Amino acid sequence: MGQAASNERPLRHLSHEEVAKELANKFARKCYTPLELLSLKDVFHSLAGREHQVAHLKQHVIAQFLGIPDSLNVSAVLFQMMSSIAAFPFLEDAPAIIGLEQLVIVVTILTRRYRKALASTGLNRRKLIFRSLAVYDRQLSSARDLDQQGMTNDKGDRNAGSSGEDAASKDDGDDDDPLALAALKYLECDGETAQHGSTPFFHSAAVPADSLRRLIMLLLLTAPLDAQESLAAYAATLSHDDLDGLRQTADCVLESFLDTGQAQNVMYARFDAVMSASMPFLLSGLTPLFERFLFSKNLDFHGHTGDRAQLPPSGPSPSPGLPPPRPLLEDTGSIMNVGVLSQLSFFIPGTSLFRCLRLLYSGDEDGYSMGSFETKVFNWRAPTILLVRGIRLDGGEDHASSGPASAFLASLPSKRFPPGNRRGVGDETLTFGVYLSQPWKHTHRECFGTDDSVLFQLSPVHDVFRASTMNKDYASFIKPSAKTTPIGGISFGCPPPHNTQAHRRSTTMSLGPVSLALEDSFEFGCFTHNYTMQGGAFQTSGFRKFDFQDRFEISSLEVWGCGGDEEAKHQAERWAWEAREAEARRRINLGTGDIEADRALLEMAGLIGTNRSGGSMG
Structure with a gap:
């Protein structure tokens, strides 16, 4: 390591092994500091075993060093991924033994440090990681070859009306990995050396569902990791x-990747579509996990090395006198737990979530009413996350003709759709949520929220619906009254009520094309995905390209505030100020003797009344 390939022969005439060694050398020089490279070498030599005079890493040693818990049963999946990437950029040579040069390549790719060397923009490791997890299926290859022959005649028609998923399928047949091609170009390789993707793969490759489930469990566990932080600390x-x-959380995430026709395997088109639409940060936990190789506990930076006979400690030593780190989640709710928190980090940056959330409102503790919701949530001046969980109602024509559930179903528009999870049977637990960066407020003529609002589903299928630019009906909070409409509640993606006679008479909910509506008693809710209509405040699903609607009875509702101690202090000060204002208004006495006249004067002054905003703390 550290010796460049011979300059006597052009790179295009070198063997695959020699080119890979040159790439590892260039990655080492470009992507690491001298101290990081020294640590990586020391970790390798402290872990490596030898067979036939070749030093390499074994599966159980890697798992022990990274702190992978045995209970996840993921070590074999992780080692398969590393052994495949170790053959980079000649992926058809996989699996490869993991020597020092191969470890440099694996760590560089899985920590995304390759971006320091490969200047091409738009490169990602998604296709490479899929390939490293996939298995080759000859029967699937033959079947797809027949399908390709059958589609030849109508190729023109298909191209004219192809959707986003069709485009992904077209890329599915491209065996050239862009990251590998960029690496070969970086080495100025050409000719026969660059013919690295000649074996057909993506047409006949699939990731086994069980392998992906195990990897997702690991990614849920690694999601909160910081640099130099040990996975063993969480696993313990x-x-x-x-x-x-x-x-259970991993099963909900996995469900997104499983198409109805491919229940046991995940094809690349689906893998790419799901990650792009709803899990852009799914693989982020791999970076801190593999940066573990860059921090050796054996090195004495005063010039000595420690005993290499034992594995390095699995976690950083706590500094004496320092308080223990704050927990990832200080409170737990009926819905929110550490697993759900990690699931949220797949599409919301973890810096806004881990060690940052505070429980503002819980229906179980504070009561299921819009009044208690308003009291607990409205004074939070930072982003919030609403979570709602319930049991799906069948909603069929044979549903009971009396009772609250049937009354709620009758208030929905007559146009109904089937449930969203086509693979599910019977009643299911449904979990939806919304991320809002703008503080909550009453809705009068316009909704509130910004274009960074996110509507999402967590179970039984993980899905994310980003804000669109078609309209700004992101969120509304409406208390029912005779002056506005008898239909109130909290909704997202639904049009606001208008102060007209027609709307005052209406007893039917107005549902947006992609929307979540909770009626004012917080007993029932409805999620609608009208893929055919589209054009709403939130975009349609990136992989469920059909109409569906889930109607459910609410079992839990909670709101979490994103922010730290400063936001909590501000909220407490606001609560205290409003309590003093309410007490002062209660004691006001103008002394005229006419209570109605006194009240009228106070309303004109804005000191009392239902529309009073509360004034300004300034």
């Missing part, structure tokens, strides 16, 4: 219930 606190929760 995993209880049996925590493990069950991780598995």
